[in-house]
Structures are given as structure tokens and as C-alpha cells.
Amino acid sequence: MNQPDTSTSEQDWRTWEQVCAIDVCPEPVAHALHGFGRRRFLHYLQRYASRCGHRVRIGDAFTRQDEQHAWHLFETHAQVGRDRAGKAYKKWLFARAAADPARWVAVVESGASLLMRDAVRSYLRREHSAAFMESLQQQRGSGETGFTLEELLPDAQAPHEVLEERELTYLAERLAGELLPELDRTDRIALWCRSAGIILSDPRVLSWAECGKSKLHRAYERSVERICHRIRKTYAEEGDAFGLALARRTIAKLSDEKMLELSAEIEGLGFSISKRELNEEENR
Amino acid sequence: MKKDRFSQSNDRAAERQRLAEWLAEWELDGLLDEGEQQIPHPAPRRLSGGSASYAQSDVGVGDILLLQPPAIRHPLDRPVYAVLLDDPKPSVGQWLLVPFGPFAVPATPGEWVTGLRAEPLRVLCCWNYRRVSISAVPPHWRVRGLNKGQRLLFAEVIRCLIDDRVLPERQRSRVGPPLLHPGDPRHRYLEEERERVDCQLEPGTGADDLSTDSPSAPYISETPGFDDLERLAAESRTRYGLRGGVYLTTDGACIVAVYPLDAERVKVRIVNRDGTSTAAFDRGYLEAEDGQRSERIETGVAIAAQSMAMQFRSLVDAEGQVRPLKRSR
Known part of the structure; x- marks a missing residue:
């Protein structure tokens, strides 16, 4: 395909909305929208390929054919029915842009890009997914270690068959004491919030932690991985069910606001007292 | 009938396969998500006088809606589709608004x-899910309706999940795997999805009448405690997101929050609506639908049998005065 790139105009989008199907749009309109669709499709495909190049090759016959039909992929994914009501996503695109008339076209294109991203994700999942070939022992997720499927869903094995509950509690307390100095303030805030059921994007939490929610999520995930990594190393022979049981008890110990030395800050922040006191009750 | 180890092993294998599929789509989404900063997004700002052309229509149970974008944009918003369903907990003038998810x-x-x-x-x-007033469904476009068979099926599923009943056998393979591990990426996904729907239903978009009993109310924990997750998984419960139950006195003055204590018991905490402790019911008790009573309430806390957790009906003070309870979650 060697068609030149063209940017879209408000008229292109309005025409498409009125006539409903790109196939009956005037040629210049169809050309502009097809071009937009192809560019966005390739953008996401190349982004994926740049990180997983062994799974999809941009430029082979199969992907070129799909590139031709990128707009069709976009529309098929976004609509929930063939009638006008089923294509209400168009109204969503334009209503979104109505709030920012100075950048109307850019906002419509950004909304369409979001929808195209979802369409490309579905396309990649259908055409290139190898999830069923993944090993149970392959570590998933971000961070230094990640977790295997077996760790995330261990075989059902009651911990008391492996170790008495009181020994688990003792081990958890000892491990919590060892790991506490490794937690910085952001880690501690993230752990406490998760245990208290407060979402990390709560504006009070963000103000308290003086950072964004992404950093708080990473802090929480890093802390959990650190705990699990230590357990994996120390108790490698005990199995995943034991590891999970000990990890959960250790995290519960570490999430106690007194242990984290956050009590005074929490008091002054105005989080629901009931939630905080309930937490104290449960940890008593 | 208790399953043998072979059946349990098969179940777990199927759950891991489903989790692998979900993780693959989650990771894929993450890979495609980066670079969005290069694409202009609408500047977040509140519209004066409401957004243009919020077209309300007559809708009812079984209708699928596309919610109109909120006045203040979430940076990476997506269209939110949701279905209106009857509330299994009979409540006057309210429906359930249940969103669809982003993944397959x-x-x-x-x-x-x-x-x-x-x-x-x-x-x-x-x-x-959210509870919404029938008279104040958030601004939307109606996209389609469920047929009669679909409405019945959806109603059965949501009823099982909210009432904490086991799903019919043929539906169990259609739900996701249990969430057990504190490091599971699904925790982050759940927070993001909750936030995404919260953002859609902000005040000022016609959803001011939203019940404060919704899961997004800040004083109600949405994230199950870790102990809850294991118990929920072990009992094959398909309910997710409920920590143990929350009740309100019918005058709305007090909250009764239920927490799992161990395999046989729950702990119940009675607080004022503003979250402060109350001793108003000390030396009283809680009563369940089947007539069971909790242990005596002391310093706002009582212990009760696990079997009572889903069926508290009244709060009785030391003088015998009865306050009826309604289940919030």
C-alpha cells in the first residue's frame, strides 16, 4: 500500500456519522478515514511487535491483509449491533469531543485511537496469542520476580497439614520484623491502604504519599514480591500453598499501622475511623 | 458430594488456564497502553451547565446502555456499557447498573x-455493580435490549452473586478463577475498573441520586481481605468484592459491618453513620432472620455465628428496643 498519509477533518467524521457506513461515504472521506485506521492499526501493531517481535512480523502477507481492513476491524469491534443504536459509540466519540471544541478533531481521533487499541488487542489475542502454551512455572507480571500460575493458584492444600497455625504466625511475625526496615514510606502507605481496603488512587492517599497512583501500585507490588521472594528462597521445599499462607500472614502483620509507624498520620488524615478501628480490632 | 482429589486437580487446572488467558490479555493491554501520552486527550474540565445533548430515554430492566462520557475525563477512558437489572434485594425505586468489562x-x-x-x-x-435510582439513570444512550431468555439468565446470575449462592453448574465454567494471592495483578485491574466506573458516575452528570450504598462508597471496603479470599475460594463462592456484608439500620443512623473471624464465626462492628464508634447498643444483640442471636454487644462489637452473616434482620439495644436492618451489600 502506497497511499499517501492524510489527516482527517471534522467534515470527514461528521459525514461518516451521518451516512453510517464508510462504504457509502464519498471517496475523499473514505480515503481519509481508511488512512487513519491503517495508521493507528500499524502504530499499535508495531508497538506490540517492538516488544514481542518473535510473535508477529509486520509486513508479512497476513498482517498486510489485515492492515487493509483496519477500519472494518475498528467498526466491527466497537459496535454492539448493526442498527444505529448499536453504533452509539459514534455518539460517544463526538460527545467526548464536545467538551473541547478547540481540539475537536484531535479529541475524536484520540477516542477512535482508544477504540482501535482495543480492537488491535482483540485481534492479537485471536491471531497471535500463545497463552495455552505457557508453562505453569513461567513467571508472570512485572517486578524483579513475578509469580507463576502455580503460585497465584496453588493446589488446594490446607496449611495445617504442613505446619501448625501457630508456627505460621510465629514465622510471619519474624519475617515481618526482618523485612520492615526494607520498606520505605511509600511501601508502607501502599501496604496499609490495601489492607484497609482503600484504593490507591484515592486523592487523600495521593496527597499523603506525595506521589501518583502508579508509583503506589508499584510500591505495593514490589513489597509483595520482596516478601514472596524471601519465602521462596527460605522455604523452597514447602510448596506453593504453604508459601501463599505464610505470605498472606506476613503481609497482614506488615500492614498493621502500628508496625508501620503510621498511626499518627492516619489519625490526622480523616480516613474513616470505623475502618481504622476495625483494622486494629482484627490485628489485635 | 465432596470432590475427589482428581476432580479438584482438574478444576484447578481449568482455573489456571483461565487465569493464563486473562493474564495474557492484561499484559497485552499493558503493552499497547504505553505511548498514549503522545495522543491528545480532552483537557479535563468541568462543563458549565452540564454537557450538551444528554438524551434521556425510557429504559427498563434488560436494557443495555452506553454511558455518556462524564464532564471530567479520566485520562484513559473507554466507553462504559452497562445493563439494567432488577435488584435482588427488593428496594423501592432502584435498579442495578452492572457494567461490562474490557476483556474477553x-x-x-x-x-x-x-x-x-x-x-x-x-x-x-x-x-x-451500582444501585441507581429508577428516576435518575445516569446519562446514556440505549444500545439494545436483552431478550426474555437473556433477561432471566442475567437475573439468575446476578442474584446468585449478590445473594452469595452457588451458581448453577452450567454457569460455573463461565466465571473467572479465584483471587488468592496478594501479588496477583488482578488486584490492580479491579481497582482500575472500579475507578473507571466511579468516574463515569460522578455527581453533576445526572447521577446525583446514586445510592450511597454502592460499592464505591469510601467507608465500605471493596477489596476483600486476604483471609476472605481463601474462604471464598474454598467454598466455591462466586461472590466477589464483598468483604462480609454491611447493613444499615432503616433510619440510616448506624452501620453494621460484618467481618469473617474464623471458619465458624463472624465479628460484627456497629458504628455511627459518620464512622465514629457508638456504645448505644452495648449489652444488646443482633438477631437473624432464623431467630439466632449474636453474643452480647460490647464496646460496639459482637461475635456471631457464620450462618447469621447474610441474614441479620434487627439490632436490639439493652432496653429491648428493636431497630430493623436492611442489607446494603
């Missing part, structure tokens, strides 16, 4: 594969 694979036992072919409607996030 259910994440947790609280997400269910609908069988609908349209890609935005493949998975229903039952755990992320």
Missing part, C-alpha cells in the same frame, strides 16, 4: 461470560 476473559469469580457476541458485551462485571 473473566478476571474473577465475580465476572461472567455473557454469551453475547458483541465484543464490548462479552464479560459482565457483576462485582462492580
Whole structure:
């Protein structure tokens, strides 16, 4: 395909909305929208390929054919029915842009890009997914270690068959004491919030932690991985069910606001007292 | 009948396969998500006088809606589709608004594969429901309705999940795997999805009448405690997102929060509506639908049998005065 790139105009989008199907749009309109669709499709495909190049090759016959039909992929994914009501996503695109008339076209294109991203994700999942070939022992997720499927869903094995509950509690307390100095303030805030059921994007939490929610999520995930990594190393022979049981008890110990030395800050922040006191009750 | 170890092993294998599929889609989404900063997004600002052309229509149970974008944009918003369903807990003038999820694979036992072919409607996030007033459904466009058979099926599924009943056998393979591990990426996904729907239903968009009993109310924990997750998984419960139950006195003055204590008991805490402690019911007790009573309330706390947790009906003070309870979650 060697068609030149063209940017879209408000008229292109309005025409498409009125006539409903790109196939009956005037040629210049169809050309502009097809071009937009192809560019966005390739953008996401190349982004994926740049990180997983062994799974999809941009430029082979199969992907070129799909590139031709990128707009069709976009529309098929976004609509929930063939009638006008089923294509209400168009109204969503334009209503979104109505709030920012100075950048109307850019906002419509950004909304369409979001929808195209979802369409490309579905396309990649259908055409290139190898999830069923993944090993149970392959570590998933971000961070230094990640977790295997077996760790995330261990075989059902009651911990008391492996170790008495009181020994688990003792081990958890000892491990919590060892790991506490490794937690910085952001880690501690993230752990406490998760245990208290407060979402990390709560504006009070963000103000308290003086950072964004992404950093708080990473802090929480890093802390959990650190705990699990230590357990994996120390108790490698005990199995995943034991590891999970000990990890959960250790995290519960570490999430106690007194242990984290956050009590005074929490008091002054105005989080629901009931939630905080309930937490104290449960940890008593 | 208790399952043998072979059946349990098969179940776990199927759950891991489903989790692998979900993780694959989650990771894929993450890979495609970066670079969005290069694409202009609408500047977040509140519109004066409300947004243009919020077209309200007559809607009812079984209708699938596309919610209109909120006045203040979430940076990476997506269209939110949701279905209106009857509230299994009879409540005057309220429906359940249950959103559909972004992925093709259910994440947790609280997400269910609908069988609908349209890609935005493949998975229903039952755990992320909201109660909405019939007279104040958030601004939307109606996109389609469920047929009679679908309405019955959806109603059965949501009823099982909210009432904490086991799903029918034929539906169990259509929900996600249990969430056990504190490091599971699904925790982050759940927070993001909850936030995404919260953002859609902000005040000022016609949803001011939203019940404060919704899962998004800040004083109600949405994230199950870790001990809850294991118990929920062990009992094959498909409810997700409920920590143990929350009740309100019918005058709205007090909250009764239920927490799992151990395999046989729950702990109940009675607080004022503003979250402060109350001793108003000390030396009283809680009563369940079947007549069971909790232990005596002391310093606002009582212990009760696990079997009572889902069926408290009244709070009785030391003088014998009865305050009826209504289940919030």
C-alpha cells in the first residue's frame, strides 16, 4: 500500500456519522478515514511487535491483509449491533469531543485511537496469542520476580497439614520484623491502604504519599514480591500453598499501622475511623 | 458430594488456564497502553451547565446502555456499557447498573461470560455493580435490549452473586478463577475498573441520586481481605468484592459491618453513620432472620455465628428496643 498519509477533518467524521457506513461515504472521506485506521492499526501493531517481535512480523502477507481492513476491524469491534443504536459509540466519540471544541478533531481521533487499541488487542489475542502454551512455572507480571500460575493458584492444600497455625504466625511475625526496615514510606502507605481496603488512587492517599497512583501500585507490588521472594528462597521445599499462607500472614502483620509507624498520620488524615478501628480490632 | 482429589486437580487446572488467558490479555493491554501520552486527550474540565445533548430515554430492566462520557475525563477512558437489572434485594425505586468489562476473559469469580457476541458485551462485571435510582439513570444512550431468555439468565446470575449462592453448574465454567494471592495483578485491574466506573458516575452528570450504598462508597471496603479470599475460594463462592456484608439500620443512623473471624464465626462492628464508634447498643444483640442471636454487644462489637452473616434482620439495644436492618451489600 502506497497511499499517501492524510489527516482527517471534522467534515470527514461528521459525514461518516451521518451516512453510517464508510462504504457509502464519498471517496475523499473514505480515503481519509481508511488512512487513519491503517495508521493507528500499524502504530499499535508495531508497538506490540517492538516488544514481542518473535510473535508477529509486520509486513508479512497476513498482517498486510489485515492492515487493509483496519477500519472494518475498528467498526466491527466497537459496535454492539448493526442498527444505529448499536453504533452509539459514534455518539460517544463526538460527545467526548464536545467538551473541547478547540481540539475537536484531535479529541475524536484520540477516542477512535482508544477504540482501535482495543480492537488491535482483540485481534492479537485471536491471531497471535500463545497463552495455552505457557508453562505453569513461567513467571508472570512485572517486578524483579513475578509469580507463576502455580503460585497465584496453588493446589488446594490446607496449611495445617504442613505446619501448625501457630508456627505460621510465629514465622510471619519474624519475617515481618526482618523485612520492615526494607520498606520505605511509600511501601508502607501502599501496604496499609490495601489492607484497609482503600484504593490507591484515592486523592487523600495521593496527597499523603506525595506521589501518583502508579508509583503506589508499584510500591505495593514490589513489597509483595520482596516478601514472596524471601519465602521462596527460605522455604523452597514447602510448596506453593504453604508459601501463599505464610505470605498472606506476613503481609497482614506488615500492614498493621502500628508496625508501620503510621498511626499518627492516619489519625490526622480523616480516613474513616470505623475502618481504622476495625483494622486494629482484627490485628489485635 | 465432596470432590475427589482428581476432580479438584482438574478444576484447578481449568482455573489456571483461565487465569493464563486473562493474564495474557492484561499484559497485552499493558503493552499497547504505553505511548498514549503522545495522543491528545480532552483537557479535563468541568462543563458549565452540564454537557450538551444528554438524551434521556425510557429504559427498563434488560436494557443495555452506553454511558455518556462524564464532564471530567479520566485520562484513559473507554466507553462504559452497562445493563439494567432488577435488584435482588427488593428496594423501592432502584435498579442495578452492572457494567461490562474490557476483556474477553473473566478476571474473577465475580465476572461472567455473557454469551453475547458483541465484543464490548462479552464479560459482565457483576462485582462492580451500582444501585441507581429508577428516576435518575445516569446519562446514556440505549444500545439494545436483552431478550426474555437473556433477561432471566442475567437475573439468575446476578442474584446468585449478590445473594452469595452457588451458581448453577452450567454457569460455573463461565466465571473467572479465584483471587488468592496478594501479588496477583488482578488486584490492580479491579481497582482500575472500579475507578473507571466511579468516574463515569460522578455527581453533576445526572447521577446525583446514586445510592450511597454502592460499592464505591469510601467507608465500605471493596477489596476483600486476604483471609476472605481463601474462604471464598474454598467454598466455591462466586461472590466477589464483598468483604462480609454491611447493613444499615432503616433510619440510616448506624452501620453494621460484618467481618469473617474464623471458619465458624463472624465479628460484627456497629458504628455511627459518620464512622465514629457508638456504645448505644452495648449489652444488646443482633438477631437473624432464623431467630439466632449474636453474643452480647460490647464496646460496639459482637461475635456471631457464620450462618447469621447474610441474614441479620434487627439490632436490639439493652432496653429491648428493636431497630430493623436492611442489607446494603
